[in-house]
Amino acid sequence: MKNTALEKIQPYDKATSEFCSAVLSGLRRTPRAIPPKYFYDETGSHLFDAICNSPEYYPTRTELQILGSIAPEIAEITGPGAVIIEPGCGSAEKVRILLDRLSPSAYVGMDISGKYLKGVINKLSKAYPTLTVKGLCSDFIRPVNILDIPLGDRLIFFPGSTIGNFEPTDAVNFLKQMARLARSGGRLLIGVDLKKDPAVLNAAYNDSEGFTAAFNMNLLARMNNELDANFRISQFKHSAFYNEQSGRVEMHLVSQSEQVVQIDNTHFGFSRNDTIHTENSYKYSIKEFQTLARLGDFEPDKVWTDPDDLFSLHLLNVA
């Protein structure tokens, strides 16, 4: 077996034009909103890693703890030779726990952040020289055909509670797509953040070192750099809070003054306190998520949480 696909990682080719039309349509809407996938250029990916290491951001360390303790059980369930596919793999640090335990035949890491992904896959290939390791720069909401990988049972790994960034109905459609990707006999191991004390959530998305704020504000810099927009970055502020009624943390960029921003020959007026909604992060009880999973063509198999019930990992079988 060999490492193959490093040279195949290309920047997501429609990225710029898609970004531009998503920004223009998002800013024309009321309320204004830009999808969270646009946080992730190379800088955004590094800022997300910094968030993960901040003391307030409990999801990463909690999920790592759970994964460490359940890996032998997952290995027993899947057996050797599985093909692990990870959409939105980011730094691909968590999957190392599975790679170390499961004896898989291949790993495919997918992410929208192409330059960053290339470095991640490079590092992983060196760390696991006998494993087939592939990187695919693509948008995970699109169906994907993964070529040249072994035939083993597929285990889709989707940690980080990225599922919480979808509206619940979109989450169901995404799960259905994952069920098709996993194929009959396949499984999904998915990390889902649990509902909890709003104070814990508010702290996690407002870390004291300001990494989440920088991550959110980086979207403005990205629009300036890639779309020739003229956002005055100091005239916006990061805002994140738990919306209890909707069961989600919301992230916004809040205008600090009356101002006009130009993007691609279009002008957008902002009053003081007008916001651009940049991310939702839905929190689910175990029951709520299992209902979603069933609607998404999966059958819940096992679920694990940490002793403080902060985070959950669900093992789902393709229905």
Ligand SMILES: C[S@@+](CC[C@H](N)C(=O)[O-])C[C@H]1O[C@@H](n2cnc3c(N)ncnc32)[C@H](O)[C@@H]1O
């Ligand atoms: C919340 S982070 C989670 C990263 C990592 N899986 C973890 O658990 O730490 C979301 C990841 O998904 C990627 N991502 C977000 N939207 C995406 C999309 N539409 N298609 C592909 N990747 C996407 C981001 O670049 C980022 O690496």
